[in-house]
Amino acid sequence: MSYGASAYARVSQVAMSPREAEAAVLIKAARQLQSVRDDWANQAPALNQALVFNQKVWTILASAATEADNPLPPDVKQNLANLAVFVFRRIIDTMAEPKADKLSALISINHNLAAGLHGR
Numbered sequence: 001m002s003y004g005a006s007a008y009a010r011v012s013q014v015a016m017s018p019r020e021a022e023a024a025v026l027i028k029a030a031r032q033l034q035s036v037r038d039d040w041a042n043q044a045p046a047l048n049q050a051l052v053f054n055q056k057v058w059t060i061l062a063s064a065a066t067e068a069d070n071p072l073p074p075d076v077k078q079n080l081a082n083l084a085v086f087v088f089r090r091i092i093d094t095m096a097e098p099k100a101d102k103l104s105a106l107i108s109i110n111h112n113l114a115a116g117l118h119g120r
Helices: 003-014 018-038 044-065 074-096 100-117
Strands: none
Touching: 018 044, 018 100, 044 074, 044 100, 074 100
16 A cells, blocks of 8 residues: 555544534533632633633534534524523633632533533
8 A cells, every 4th residue: 555545544443523623622611610620729720721612612512503604403403502502601600709619510511511412
């Protein structure tokens, strides 16, 4: 097999579907938040970075899910939009008044949505 063909074969084996990519980025955001929560006393500088990353993830998810041409059923779109509003409010609240326990809901939501995207 030529070098180009073998490189393509390797990449095609690790390429993710859009759902898998969404799940992976949700898990990454949850891990960042979890790391901050688990070592709260030493992670204050990382808090805003983790919250901003989570906010970016949710901005992309909410924007894509609520587009008119998105094939999701209207009730699923609405539920995702409502969940995004909660996530954004929690992020702002946590930035304004930082407390480790405020991260738990965000972590849980990200993990549960990722599991749903994986079909679990």
